[in-house]
Amino acid sequence: MKKSLSSSVTAVSLVWMGLVFPCTASAAVRQVPQVAQATPQVAQIVVNGHVWSDNVPFVVRNGTDWLPLDVLMQALTASGLQAEYDGRSLLIKNLANLALESLSTPQANTIHMAMDAYVLTNVPVLTWTSNSGKQTYVPVPSVIQVLTHSESGYFVTWKDHRLTLTNDMTGAPSLSEIERVMSQTTEIGDPTEHFMLIGKPVSITIGNGDTVTAAVGMRWPTADGYGQVVFFFHNHQFVGLDSDVEKTEIQSLRATQSGMAFEVTYADYAPDDPMYNPSLPPVTVTFGWDGSTFVPSGRESIPRGALNQLKVRVHRDIQPISYSGVPDEVRTAIRQALPKGGALVNRPGSSSPYLAVDLNADGQDEYVVAYRNGFTMGLLVMGESNGKWKVLWNKALAGTQLSELNAGPMTGDGTEEIAFQSYLGDGANNVLILKWVNGVVKPVLQVTGVADIGDFNQDGVMEVANWVHDTGPLEKIQLYAWDAAKGMYERANNDDFPRYFGGAPLAYDQWVRNSGEKNQVPPKMLDYALASTYEEMGLYNQAVMYAKLGLQQPARAYPENRAFQSILNQAMARQKQAAAYVHLPASVRRTVDRVLLKYSNFYNPPFASTPMVAMNKDGSWRVRVIGGMFHNLVDGRYVLASELAFTVSRDGSSATSLVARNALGQRVWLVNAVQ
CATH class of the missing domain: 1.25.40 (Serine Threonine Protein Phosphatase 5, Tetratricopeptide repeat)
Known part of the structure; x- marks a missing residue:
């Protein structure tokens, strides 16, 4: 079981950004008495890279810095967070009414703070009285703790009397975020057709840090390159398409010279035009931001001759990248290790590109990410050594899209392995299994196809079923099993x-x-x-x-x-040999059944197929059973096998020459005479 990366807060003292403060499960600073008078100092607040205010009063008490609550709420709102305060609870972007109902009344001179699912209870506050009235101050360390322990993606620092609030959700979306939206956009008539990014996304950033982005997606798989859609983003949030019908060809995409708008030029076709030669002049449509999405300006519209009549649908479970539980130093090391132009790709079904895995069973997680570089995938593994994060494995891999990135105990030796698949085309993936071997990360299986991974015979070790497309609907399937002696997956x-x-x-x-x-x-x-x-x-x-x-x-x-x-x-x-088992002499059949029962695995006793038998020249019987799971005590340990072959005497009085083999065909034990 993986250890939790976000462990509960314990009662220790932390030194963080020059501040020393004790942590408890309920509050980040000591309770201090209410004060009537103090001499405030001046702080600066920076929101999303811009100075929001450089004249904010703050108070220092008991070695802790305190900021006015109302000013903090205004800064949070400016950074894109909804903040509410009811006199007892500060609610940021989260539970709203749910938090009010579930939180108990705070103790005297304290409030509750909550953001997303993270809650700090009984956080001390100060009351500062001035000519303008009574002002409530909150401890900066508690504010930082709430904002950074939630899953918001916000980064907060307090240094040299400057509070910096950076909403990581502002700015242009990464290529992986754009690709994730496109990969979850499909044709209504053919859900196997999704979209992939072509060309370079175009972004516009305005003075408050907001960014809008437009990107062209092409239907994929495709043989002709036609079937295209424009995807629009506000910061990292997908906000809509140019239309829900594919366009045959988008000739250009550019930002307007001013404002938050894009000009999209479409090829326009007459009814009888071939796709490679539109006879009508191209049409340019300007899409402007209306506060929630992009719409054509004025009376402009996409010409009917630009549409190919294939409707598309965007699956609405798209979320921005999540950094929850990933230490800052890990993310920094990964960012520095990416090749130039490399962009992280979210794991399928996840809002995060980061995968934690304990490769060498030392209790310390390594981190794995997939990235795209142009039209090539890559895989990066980072590990910690002597307090520094370093690259354990980093290679470009064939494939255009990430199909799978998972990890778990596959080989039965206490370590965890990495399973990676990237889409190549024609239903085929590049399949890679990585493992920690003698102090390094190395591939232990690399094949082409589609991998189905699991413990298919209940022996405690995972196998890989590799599906390779044949012709039409036909699939060729080959099982691979772990060979501990070779340290590789081999054909089974x-x-x-x-x-x-x-x-x-x-x-x-x-x-x-x-x-x-x-x-x-x-x-x-x-x-x-x-x-x-x-x-x-x-x-x-x-x-x-x-x-x-x-x-x-x-x-x-x-x-x-x-x-x-x-x-x-x-x-x-x-079929003939299986039928022969049914018609064996009673004494012979009893001996066959006795041998099978003796060696049947006590965790999985029934063997899966009927024994196959054939008579030898001397009248004895050759017996073979495949597809079962058998065990024997060898050198003090139980050894499993999936095949048994042995000989039963003509009268059924004895069984000899028993050979057990594993799924790789290797002999794992030999018994001369079964007692």
């Missing part, structure tokens, strides 16, 4: 994983069969898919049936008949 025997093939592969084949008529999938492909999957499942009767059906289809149709004949020959041989 597929028929040792009947439960896996009875899951996702069978479900996929059945889906293809049920939709085959609508999609006009050739029947021979459907027969092959089911024949091969049933064979891997150990259901040889079904494999034989579908192999024979495939051989009845036209010989020139794909796949070739020899592929069906290979499945048919092996399935019929195993």
Whole structure:
């Protein structure tokens, strides 16, 4: 289990930005008595890089600096945060009424502070009385603690009597944020088509630090480059499209000379024009900011001849990048290690690009990020050594989009490994597994396809099922298992994983069969898919049936008949051997069952497939069981196997020459005579 990066506040003294203050679970500074008079000093407040005020009074008491609450609220509002105060609770951007209902009444001379889900209770306040009336002051360390411990993305500093409030959500969106929005925008008629960034985004920044950005996205995958949409952003927030219908071609995008507006030039087509040669002159439309989104100015509109009639939809669960739980020094080190032009990419399904992983099982997390550099992906791993963060692994990788970035215990030795997939095209990914080996991070598997990762035989170690697209709906699947001796993932025997093939592969084949008529999938492909999957499942009767059906289809149709004949020959041989088990003499069958029961894994006792038996020339019986999970005590430890092969005497009185193998085909134990 990963350790928490944001541990609870403990009663220790912290030195932070030149301030010394004690922390408790309820307040960041000591309670101090109310004061009637004090001589205020003058501070400066900087909001989003601009001086908001350089004449703010503050008070120093008991080694702590205090700022007026009403001025602080105004500065927070100027930085883009909604702040409310009801006399007992300061609520910033968060729970609003929920916090008021759930928080108890604060103690005397204290208030509660809350932002997002982070709450400080019973924070001391000072009351300063002047000619203008009574003023409430709050401790600067508590303000910093609330703002930096929430998930707001705000950065706050207090140094040399200057309070700096930086809303990280202002400014232009990163390339990864733009790409995330585009990747979650799909055609309504074909959800597999999403969008990817083409060209350079155009941004406009105005005096208060606000930034608006426009970027062109192209339908992807695409063979012709047509089908484009303009995406608009206000700071880091996606605010809309130029329209919800694709344009055939966007010829240019530029900022206007003044104001918050963009000029977009579209190719305009007559009804009979080919896509490569529009006959009508291009049309430029100006999109202006209306306070919430971008709309065409005046009577301008996108010409009908620019639209290709394919509607798109943006999934509305898009969130900006989250930095929650990632130390500042880690983010700084990662930023410095990125190659020139590299932009972080959020992990799929996450609002953050950062992944914490304990690669060497020392209790200290390393950090992993994926980044885009042009049209190439990259992967960066950072680790701490002697108090400094350094690069453990950093390489450019093939792929245009991030498909997966995960980590977890895969190899059963107490460490965690990194799983990375980036989209290459035609349904294929660049698949990479990274592991800590002898003090360095190195690849232990790199293949092309789509990886399905899990413990498919319940042996405590994860396998990788690599799906490689064949032809039409057909997928070739190869299992990889961990080879501890080599320190690598190696090709495994597929028929040792009947439960896996009875899951996702069978479900996929059945889906293809049920939709085959609508999609006009050739029947021979459907027969092959089911024949091969049933064979891997150990259901040889079904494999034989579908192999024979495939051989009845036209010989020139794909796949070739020899592929069906290979499945048919092996399935019929195993079908015959499985049937022989059912008709064994009672004494022989009892011995076979006794051996299997003796070595069945006590965590997963049932073996998955029927034993296959054949008679030797001397009348004894060869027995083989695949796709099970067996165990034996070897040198004081239990060793698992997925295949057993042994010999039973003609009369069933003894079992000898038992060989156990793992999914890699390696012999893991040998028993001369089973007792």
